[in-house]
Amino acid sequence: MEQAAEKKFPHNAEDYELYEEVGEGVSATVYRALCVPLNEIVAIKVLDLEKCNNDLDGIRREVQTMILIDHPNLLRAHCSFATGHNLWVVMPYVAGGSCLHIMKSAYPEGFEEPVIATLLREVLKALVYLHAHGHIHRDVKAGNILVDSNGVIKLADFGVAACMYDTGDRQRSRNTFVGTPCWMAPEVMQQVHGYDFKADIWSFGITALELAHGHAPFSKYPPMKVLLMTLQNAPPGLDYERDKKFSRSFREIVAACLVKDPKKRPTSEKLLKHSFFKHARSKEYLARHTLGGLSPLGERFRMLKVKEADILVQNKALYEDKEQLSQQEYIRGISAWNFNLEDLKNQAALIQDDLILNSEESSVSGRHADGQDDGSPVGRMYLERANHSKHASQSEDELNDIHNLESSLAAFPMKPLEALKGCFDFSEDDIAGGTDSEQQSQQQSFTGAVDQEAGMDDGADPGLVGSISHSGIAGHRNFSSGQLIPDNVLSPKRLIGDGDRENLQPRHPRERNYSGPLQYRPKKDFSSSNAGEDASEGAVVERKGRFKVTSADMSAKGPLSIFNPISGGSTNSRMASSAASSFLQSLRFILQQNTKQREELLKMIKFVEETSGNFAELSEASTFDLLQIVPPASVKEQELQAQLIQMQQRVGSLVEEVQRVKTKNAQLERKLNSMPRQEDRTRE
Numbered sequence: 001m002e003q004a005a006e007k008k009f010p011h012n013a014e015d016y017e018l019y020e021e022v023g024e025g026v027s028a029t030v031y032r033a034l035c036v037p038l039n040e041i042v043a044i045k046v047l048d049l050e051k052c053n054n055d056l057d058g059i060r061r062e063v064q065t066m067i068l069i070d071h072p073n074l075l076r077a078h079c080s081f082a083t084g085h086n087l088w089v090v091m092p093y094v095a096g097g098s099c100l101h102i103m104k105s106a107y108p109e110g111f112e113e114p115v116i117a118t119l120l121r122e123v124l125k126a127l128v129y130l131h132a133h134g135h136i137h138r139d140v141k142a143g144n145i146l147v148d149s150n151g152v153i154k155l156a157d158f159g160v161a162a163c164m165y166d167t168g169d170r171q172r173s174r175n176t177f178v179g180t181p182c183w184m185a186p187e188v189m190q191q192v193h194g195y196d197f198k199a200d201i202w203s204f205g206i207t208a209l210e211l212a213h214g215h216a217p218f219s220k221y222p223p224m225k226v227l228l229m230t231l232q233n234a235p236p237g238l239d240y241e242r243d244k245k246f247s248r249s250f251r252e253i254v255a256a257c258l259v260k261d262p263k264k265r266p267t268s269e270k271l272l273k274h275s276f277f278k279h280a281r282s283k284e285y286l287a288r289h290t291l292g293g294l295s296p297l298g299e300r301f302r303m304l305k306v307k308e309a310d311i312l313v314q315n316k317a318l319y320e321d322k323e324q325l326s327q328q329e330y331i332r333g334i335s336a337w338n339f340n341l342e343d344l345k346n347q348a349a350l351i352q353d354d355l356i357l358n359s360e361e362s363s364v365s366g367r368h369a370d371g372q373d374d375g376s377p378v379g380r381m382y383l384e385r386a387n388h389s390k391h392a393s394q395s396e397d398e399l400n401d402i403h404n405l406e407s408s409l410a411a412f413p414m415k416p417l418e419a420l421k422g423c424f425d426f427s428e429d430d431i432a433g434g435t436d437s438e439q440q441s442q443q444q445s446f447t448g449a450v451d452q453e454a455g456m457d458d459g460a461d462p463g464l465v466g467s468i469s470h471s472g473i474a475g476h477r478n479f480s481s482g483q484l485i486p487d488n489v490l491s492p493k494r495l496i497g498d499g500d501r502e503n504l505q506p507r508h509p510r511e512r513n514y515s516g517p518l519q520y521r522p523k524k525d526f527s528s529s530n531a532g533e534d535a536s537e538g539a540v541v542e543r544k545g546r547f548k549v550t551s552a553d554m555s556a557k558g559p560l561s562i563f564n565p566i567s568g569g570s571t572n573s574r575m576a577s578s579a580a581s582s583f584l585q586s587l588r589f590i591l592q593q594n595t596k597q598r599e600e601l602l603k604m605i606k607f608v609e610e611t612s613g614n615f616a617e618l619s620e621a622s623t624f625d626l627l628q629i630v631p632p633a634s635v636k637e638q639e640l641q642a643q644l645i646q647m648q649q650r651v652g653s654l655v656e657e658v659q660r661v662k663t664k665n666a667q668l669e670r671k672l673n674s675m676p677r678q679e680d681r682t683r684e
């Protein structure tokens, strides 16, 4: 691969000393490192090729884009090469880390407006450049906005960038789900007409809200819920009450970006001229107001991880609820959902449970449209769940929710209710629970502030510079990034630095890659995958941490399994059991509905029987049929609906028949009454 700039960065792992971990993505870990020959601190993103083995094109594209771009606000890669089972991407070290990490560490409620304006202005400059060169970034979010120690902003992560001039397969890739759900534009979710650079403008608007509040709108919800809310609800925005500290121009620019019709969104170039950016300040101001007083990145990252682990333990002790725990990963803002259109449809079919839980929020628009809540997300969800009683009064709303859901998903060929049919397709094996430790390892959450210590420095962090030696990498080979993915670099083990490269350990199944890969597999996969290292992964197509589905993914994939959108669980067993409980709830609800209708019908039949003895026989038959309406738990919802319609039609015709008989009787009565008079007349 070509090298960036004048300096020649070596393509050899031996020439780098890995220091501490400074970031983690879904399929990558980022280290601060020293390039020994150049004596320069760099960041090295170590991508696990095994986890990306179906998206090698994507990786190649990311690296190529990273090397070719040339803009002060875009993070450019120095070089990349494969070593062992990993791909190393060498890039400048951005000492402040991402805005997401900064917020999690010191600004959990978000930044002040001048800081936001400054950050967004720089991001927009990067987007103007990218769009002008035919690229769509597709993953604009606070986690990808890096701040260096001088306050210079770098937009990073081209893992999902696409070229607008692509043809053929790559063009088709723009008809794919790519991005992170909370930041994803509606047209990207819908996949009806594809999308263009305006998708970045939507994500930019969401990022503006994220920087203002410390989290993205809908970030407390599971991915499927986010999809539905984005499609169904009014676009999120700044709230007049809660966000009154922000200027009108801020409100306006957010509203301009978050328009559902992409054509109505401004271009990045136009946005850059918006009056909101009058609030922007210098990079020195930015450095002071974002990084001032923060400890070095590696230290912060380590503390956040400790904090996450604590929260995980607390949550586990409090709730012992695996489904809730799996939410944590999502809340954290990690994007690890891999799914295709069929998954979406099938998951959507089960979402009524979720809609019931959150019916209030899902109908909210405007003031609370961003789903903000002050309580702890896990506690809140737990409460919602506890409040979820099955009162009859809720039933109508539930039905409405299902209908709303249906109309929102009109673009999808299979309707949610129809998709329920596939939900029975799992075996006892599938319902066996996953291990706690596996669950636990998946959960992380960044919240609250951490202690603020020494200032920041691009150089080595004393005390943290446990360099990782190279010699432990058995048989590692170097490849130029021109040919990124030789066959033999793919292997079942992932190696990570652990302070000493001599002791490189295969990591336990990656902690953060389990926020609920939204996927399904044929039933046989369920059982077979239980034995594997990560039951959720099986024949997963894509490891990169985002929603992604390629055109090829849209083909049918055999019998359906299911996923509970609430759990976002990682193991098939958890998916199966939570889906089973979700489905049972659906059945109970249907049963309840049908019982009520049955009672109504019985009343009508009784009325018919009483009014006309002539139809007793027919009525009996109807009563018998009606009794059949009570659905055994295993009867599918659709069949029940059909039965119900038939019953209703039958009762309707009975009522008509009764009316006809009544009319006839009345006529006969009139005739009878008139008859004696005729006899009298005859006698006379």
Ligand SMILES: Nc1ncnc2c1ncn2[C@@H]1O[C@H](COP(=O)(O)OP(=O)(O)OP(=O)(O)O)[C@@H](O)[C@H]1O
Pocket: 022, 023, 024, 025, 026, 027, 028, 029, 030, 043, 045, 075, 091, 092, 093, 094, 095, 097, 098, 101, 139, 143, 144, 146, 156, 157, 159, 334, 335, 544, 545, 546
């Ligand atoms: N050059 C860099 N200098 C300092 N920190 C970095 C650098 N690049 C990335 N990071 C940190 O590492 C984190 C993860 O990196 P990155 O986003 O590239 O991984 P990823 O797998 O693509 O993540 P995701 O899929 O979640 O977007 C970033 O959020 C950031 O905090």
